[in-house]
Amino acid sequence: MRTSTRVLGFVLALVLVLGAGWAAGRWLGPDEESVTAASDHGHEAGAGEAAAGGHGAHGATASAAALGGLQVSEHGHSLTLARSTLPAGRQEVAFTIEGEDGPVTAYDVEHEKELHLVVVRRDLTGFQHVHPTRDADGTWRVDVDLEPGPWRVLADFKPTGGEAHVLGADLFVPGDFEPEPLGEQELAASVDGYDVNLGGSLTAGAATTLTATVSRGGEVVDDLQPYLGATGHLVALRAGDVGYLHVHPEDGAFHTEFPSVGTYRLFLDFKHEGVVRTAAFTVQVDGAGHDHGTHSHENPDENPDENPDENPDENSGGTGSEDGHSHDH
Known part of the structure; x- marks a missing residue:
């Protein structure tokens, strides 16, 4: 092989490596000091509601x-x-x-x-x-x-x-990668014919109570099955650093605390008729108190302040199985 050909091949390989490193660097944030969330084992929620308390529990509300x-x-x-x-x-x-x-x-x-x-x-x-x-x-x-x-x-x-x-x-x-935007706040999701509506307060640094109502065909699902010892599991991930909160049912609601303002992606696992499904939501956590009312798929006209051009059905959850499930945009 000629020397010039070997040099050219090395330069191309170096460009590919540096390009992959740059793409990863845009998304791989630095590790930060953190404290593990703790809360009690949850009680089952009632009438189609899934709710929360994290692993390693010592109370219903996670610290900031x-x-x-x-x-x-x-x-x-x-x-x-x-x-x-x-x-x-x-x-x-x-x-x-x-x-x-x-x-x-x-x-x-x-x-x-x-x-x-x-x-x-x-x-x-x-x-x-x-x-x-x-x-x-x-x-x-x-x-x-x-x-x-x-x-x-x-x-x-x-x-x-x-x-x-x-x-x-x-x-x-490795491979071609184009990050997908999270989009605007969405408090309603559909997955496998189920509609899931999220409501409650989204305030940084304050005790937060969220409720999730599961319905199908316009009727509330009142017989959710236990999955991993609870009627619902909620994972919240903060955009940017993928900071993690995991909460479980406690008296029919999710009790947690968001540590900062910003965008979070929430994933709710629930089990019905033997299948675990995951509904996904995008939420904006505010710095001042603001009550985010339940956003319903069945009755979009009940809220007179809602933008009529918005389509609440654009965001849909993924499906899953008994031991592992995924959700993509």
């Missing part, structure tokens, strides 16, 4: 500093991915939780599982809430669906005899 998943290591525990780059498609994500004496192999069961894993692309699409299996040596494994782009892997767990943690690590999937 409770966003988890912002760092890969804290308090002697680290999330270590076996591979930080994977090809697109159905792939196995393998990882360990490293403690001071090596991989952790003993966990407390929280909401029927030793560990809850959220895998989401950094533009908050491709959301999957799954439950890996653990090898005897402490290695966790689970198959997920990956599209090109930067992803965040969030592990929610409590080592036996230790504190609850939510740790996050970055996963990169």
Whole structure:
């Protein structure tokens, strides 16, 4: 091979590597100090309502500093991915939780599982809430669906005899990647013929109560089935750094606290007729009190202040399965 040809090939390869690094750098934010959210095991909600309280619970309301998943290591525990780059498609994500004496192999069961894993692309699409299996040596494994782009892997767990943690690590999937915008606030979602409407207060730094009503064919679904020990699971992810809140039913409502103003993507898991489904919402958390009333698909004309040009059905949730489910825009 001629020297000029070898040099040209090296330059092209370097350009491709630098280009991929630049694209990832736009979406891979720095890790930050965080405190794990904590709240009580939830009680079942009534008549089609799903509600909340987070893993490792010590009260119904998470503190303002409770966003988890912002760092890969804290308090002697680290999330270590076996591979930080994977090809697109159905792939196995393998990882360990490293403690001071090596991989952790003993966990407390929280909401029927030793560990809850959220895998989401950094533009908050491709959301999957799954439950890996653990090898005897402490290695966790689970198959997920990956599209090109930067992803965040969030592990929610409590080592036996230790504190609850939510740790996050970055996963990169090479390929053509165009981030999808979150769009405007949307408090209503449709998934598999179900309409889900979210209502409540969205105020930063204050105790927040949210309600979610599930209906089908205009009738409220009043027989939601327990899933992982609760009638509903709500994961909130902050746009920009993918800060994580996970809350569960408590007296028919979701009780939590948003630590800052900004845009959040909320994913609600609920189970009916043996199938777990995920409804997704985009919310704007305000700095001053503002009550976001329930946004109904069935009665869009009830709110005289609503823009008649808006289409509340544009945003629809994804479908899922008993042990893992995803949602894309």
